[in-house]
Amino acid sequence: MEYRQFGKTDMKISELSFGTWAIGGAWGKTNDQEALNGLARAMEAGVNFFDTADVYGDGHSEELLAKATKGKEDKIYIATKFCRAGDIHDPENYSEESVTNYVDNSLRRLKRQQLDLLQIHCPPIEILRDGSVFEVLDKLQQKGKIRHYGVSVETVEEGLLSMENPNVAALQVIFNIFRQKPMMELFPVAKKKKVGILARVPLASGLLTGKFQSNHQFEADDHRHFNQNGEAFNVGETFAGLPFHKGVELSRQLEWIADRRGNMTRAALKWILSHDAVTSVIPGFKTVQQVEDNLAAMNVPEFSESELEKLREFYLLEVHDSIRGPY
Numbered sequence: 001m002e003y004r005q006f007g008k009t010d011m012k013i014s015e016l017s018f019g020t021w022a023i024g025g026a027w028g029k030t031n032d033q034e035a036l037n038g039l040a041r042a043m044e045a046g047v048n049f050f051d052t053a054d055v056y057g058d059g060h061s062e063e064l065l066a067k068a069t070k071g072k073e074d075k076i077y078i079a080t081k082f083c084r085a086g087d088i089h090d091p092e093n094y095s096e097e098s099v100t101n102y103v104d105n106s107l108r109r110l111k112r113q114q115l116d117l118l119q120i121h122c123p124p125i126e127i128l129r130d131g132s133v134f135e136v137l138d139k140l141q142q143k144g145k146i147r148h149y150g151v152s153v154e155t156v157e158e159g160l161l162s163m164e165n166p167n168v169a170a171l172q173v174i175f176n177i178f179r180q181k182p183m184m185e186l187f188p189v190a191k192k193k194k195v196g197i198l199a200r201v202p203l204a205s206g207l208l209t210g211k212f213q214s215n216h217q218f219e220a221d222d223h224r225h226f227n228q229n230g231e232a233f234n235v236g237e238t239f240a241g242l243p244f245h246k247g248v249e250l251s252r253q254l255e256w257i258a259d260r261r262g263n264m265t266r267a268a269l270k271w272i273l274s275h276d277a278v279t280s281v282i283p284g285f286k287t288v289q290q291v292e293d294n295l296a297a298m299n300v301p302e303f304s305e306s307e308l309e310k311l312r313e314f315y316l317l318e319v320h321d322s323i324r325g326p327y
Contacts, residue, residue, distance in 0.1 A: 001014050001015075001016075001045060001046025001047065001298070002014070002015045002298065003015065003048075004279045004280065005196075005279070006169075006170065006196040006279050006280075007169050007170055007190075007194050007195045007196030007197075007279065008169050008193075008194040008195070008196075009117075009147070009148045009169050009170070009196060010147075011049075011077055011116065011148075013048060013049035013077060013279060013280050014046055014047045014048050014049055014280060015273055015278075015279070015280055015281070015298070016047065016269065016273070016280065016281055016283075016294060016295060016297060016298055017047055017048075017049040017050060017051065017198075017280045017281070017282050018038075018039075018042055018047060018050055018051070018282060018283060018284065018285060018291070018294070019050075019051045019052075019200060019282040019283065019284045020050055020051065020052040020056055020061035020064065020065060020284070021052075021053070021056050021061065021284055022284035022285060022286050023035035023038070023039075023056075023057075023060075023061055023064055023284075023285070023286060024052070024053075024056030024057030024060045024061030024062075024064070030286055031286075032064065034286065034287055034288065035064055035286065036064060036067060036068055037288050038285050038286070038287060038288045038290070038291040039064070039065070039068035039069075040068060041288050041291050041292065042291050042295070043068070043069075043072065043076060045291075045295050047295075048075060048076055048077055049076070049077045049078075049079070049280060050065055050069075050076065050077075050078050050079070051078075051079045051080075051172070051198060051200070051282045052065055052078065052079070052080045052081070053080055053081035053082075053084070053121055054080060054081065054082055054084075054085055054102060054105065054106050054109075054121075055081075055084045055085050055121070059105070059106075059109045062080060062106055062109035062110050063109050063110075065078055065110060066109060066110045066111040066112075070111070073111075073112060077116040077117070078110060078112070078115070078116055078117075079115075079116060079117035079118075079119060079150075079170075079198070080106045080110070080115060080117075080118060080119070081118070081119040081120070081121035081152055082099065082102035082103070082106070082118065082119075082120065082121055083102070083120055083121045083122075083123055084121045084122070085102070086098065088122075088123055088124055088127075089124055089126075089127075091127070091130065091132070094120075094123070094127060094132065094133040094136065095136065096136045096139060099133070099136045099137070099140065100140065100145075103115065103118065103140060103145050103146065104145075106118075107145070114144060114145060114146065114147060115145065115146045115147065116146075116147050116148065117146070117147065117148050117149065117150060117169070117170060118137065118140070118146040118148075118149045118150075119149065119150045119151055119152045119170065119172060120133060120137075120149075120150075120151045120152065121152050122152050122153065122154050122233075122234065123151070125155075125157065125158055125161065128151070128158055128161045128162055129161065131165065134165045134167065134168070137149040137167070138167060141167070148169040148170065149167070149168065149169065149170075150162075150168055150169050150170030150171055150172065150195075150196070151168060151170075151171055151172070152171075152172035152173075152200070153171060153172070153173055154174070154234050154236055154237075154325075154326060154327065155326045155327050156181055156182060156185045156186045156327065157326075159171050159173060159182070159186045159190075160185070160186065160189060163189060163190065163193050163195055166193075168195060169195065169196060170195060170196040170197070170198060170279075171186070171190060171195055171196070171197055171198070172197075172198040172200050172282075173186065173197060173198070173199065173200065174199075174200055174201045174236055174237070174240060174327070175197075175199040175200070175201075175202065175272060175275075175278070176199070176201060176202050176203065176204050176208060176240055176268060176271075176272065177204075177208060177254065177257075177268055177271055177311055177314075177315065178204045178207070178208070178240045178242060178247070178250065178315070178319050178323070179201070179204070179236075179240045179241070179323070179327065180311075180312065180315040181320075181327060182197075183275055183277070187275065187277035187278075188277075190277055191276075191277050196279040196280075197277050197278045197279050198278075198279060198280055198281075198282055199272050199278050199280070199281045199282065200282055201236075201237065201240055202268065202269055202272050202281045202282070202283050203265060203268055203269070203283055204239055204240040204242070204247060205223075205224055205237075205238050205239045205240070206224070207239055207240070207242070207244075207247040207248065207250075207251050208251060208254070208264055208265070208268040209263070209264055209265045209268075210251050210252075210254070210255060210258070210263070210264040210265075212244075212248050212251070213248065214244070214245045214248045214249070216244075216248075223237070223238055224238055224239070224244075228243075228244055229243075229324075230324070230325060234325055234326075235324050235325040236323070236324075236325045236326075236327050240323065241323040241324045241325045241327060242319070242322055242323060242324070243322065243324070246322050250318060250319060250322075251264070253314070253318065254314070257271070257303075257307075257311075260300070260301050261300035261301060262296060262300060263293070265293050265294065265297070266293065266294075266296050266297040266300045267297075267300065268297075269281055269283060269294060269297035270297050270298075270300050270301075270302070270303065271303055271308075271311065273297070273298070274302060274303055274308065
């Protein structure tokens with residue numbers, strides 16, 4: 001396992017880490033024992049960072065992480081998020097009382113004394129412009145409840161705005177072969193300001209695994225069914241904002257990336273790690289096999305400069321105009 005310096009924090013984290021939305025819920029059927037086995041396998045392979053949120057399974061993914069990391073609290077870093085359990089547009093949702101309550105509840109579920117990283121969970125841009133929430137986070141940091149804080153954002157503009165606050169240590173952004181805009185505008189600023197980058201939705205909700213046919217039916221409780229067009233939350237969180245059928249069609253044009261790399265999953269993750277502004281890529285998982293496949297991405301061949309250029313052109317010419325939602 002390779003480790004990268006996480007921006008201006010005091011942490012070095014595994015370049016391939018894991019998100020826990022899928023094991024918490026909203027990705028179809030889950031199995032807690034399989035999830036725990038997957039977390040154990042990841043840690044055995046050297047993964048020392050996991051990303052979660054208080055709304056993943058209404059706190060269930062935090063509880064699973066508490067079980068999986070018991071006795072390893074000083075070796076395994078956990079990042080969680082807050083705000084979406086309340087009205088994200090209400091300023092009171094970001095008051096010192098509200099945020100303290102969110103933090104205390106996460107600490108209780110995680111069975112920890114301090115959060116390694118607390119992230120605002122995709123807040124509206126007006127909350128970021130107001131900036132009061134950052135003063136609240138500064139206070140919680142001074143009290144020792146959180147070590148560092150950051151923001152999970154939907155758009156490049158939100159990321160740039162967040163980084164105007166000097167104490168923002170990390171940004172979480174949607175970044176994958178279908179969603180390349182951050183590397184052009186956001187990453188250079190993040191590198192200059194020593195802000196760590198967590199790349200989420202790295203496989204475009206599974207499109208970049210190449211496993212889907214256009215007639216695939218998702219389970220009713222899977223966000224890939226109920227949020228295909230942004231009905232429940234930002235459309236970019238599902239298939240990176242692409243209409244499903246278009247995404248399947250585009251994924252067929254990318255099958256070449258699997259050459260010499262085993263499969264498209266490993267290749268897609270390797271592509272993300274080829275960008276040095278990215279601290280860690282955080283794919284999700286539901287099974288041990290998916291953990292194994294994601295871990296294998298670290299050992300496949302790098303992309304050549306000509307391949308990287310081919311993928312840049314593919315994004316600009318074939319993908320960009322089909323992405324829906326602000327980004």
